[in-house]
Amino acid sequence: MQIAGNPCFVCSQTIGLMRDGAGCLRCQRVFHRSCLTEQVCPNCGESLLPTDTVHETRVHPTGPAGIGGWMILPAIGFVLGPIVSFVSLVRGVTLFSAVKAAGYGGIYALDLLLEAGLLAFGLYVVRRFFDKKRDAPPLIVRFFVVSLGATAAFLVVALLTGAEIFAVETQKQLAREAIGAAIWIPYFKKSKRVEATFVN
Numbered sequence: 001m002q003i004a005g006n007p008c009f010v011c012s013q014t015i016g017l018m019r020d021g022a023g024c025l026r027c028q029r030v031f032h033r034s035c036l037t038e039q040v041c042p043n044c045g046e047s048l049l050p051t052d053t054v055h056e057t058r059v060h061p062t063g064p065a066g067i068g069g070w071m072i073l074p075a076i077g078f079v080l081g082p083i084v085s086f087v088s089l090v091r092g093v094t095l096f097s098a099v100k101a102a103g104y105g106g107i108y109a110l111d112l113l114l115e116a117g118l119l120a121f122g123l124y125v126v127r128r129f130f131d132k133k134r135d136a137p138p139l140i141v142r143f144f145v146v147s148l149g150a151t152a153a154f155l156v157v158a159l160l161t162g163a164e165i166f167a168v169e170t171q172k173q174l175a176r177e178a179i180g181a182a183i184w185i186p187y188f189k190k191s192k193r194v195e196a197t198f199v200n
Helices: 051-056 069-094 096-130 136-160 164-190 192-197
Strands: 021-023 030-032
Touching (some): 069 164, 069 192, 096 136
16 A cells, blocks of 8 residues: 555645555555544544555555446435425425415425425435445435335325326326436445445
8 A cells, every 4th residue: 555645535635755644454545644633544443554564565456436436426416406406395385375276285285395305314315425424325225215105105195186287297206216216226235336435
């Protein structure tokens, strides 16, 4: 593992001399000794090895790690999704009186409530994702499942109450969510990048 010349994981500054740095064999991160408060990797919690031991130890690459590769796509979605949901929710609240006057107040209130709940859950998942927490991948899978379940339940309610205008849009939304879930649930369950990234 090369320490000198690489950026410190904590401060992002280049480590000048080998003796000024420390490294973690588990997650392959390097640090300035002065940036550490204890001899434990701040990224994965593994005990850090002395510099000479790290330098002499051959390490097999752990594979891709970090928010890169295909993981860029859900990362973009996790940034834009809550923004779009929030704007949609605010717009929906402003239209509530008109929708209620048209006779769809109850189902529209349910739609807004589900959207607000998914937004809150989504914001929590996004925070765990960007903090690279170990529980982020299973939370993302749960988010997809909950979102699909909520959308399917809303579709059933829309069909039972005769609110066809809601049912048509909900069917489209359910199809989009099902495609997304079919792609990203297996990715977050099996990807080596996911396994190597979410270690905090």
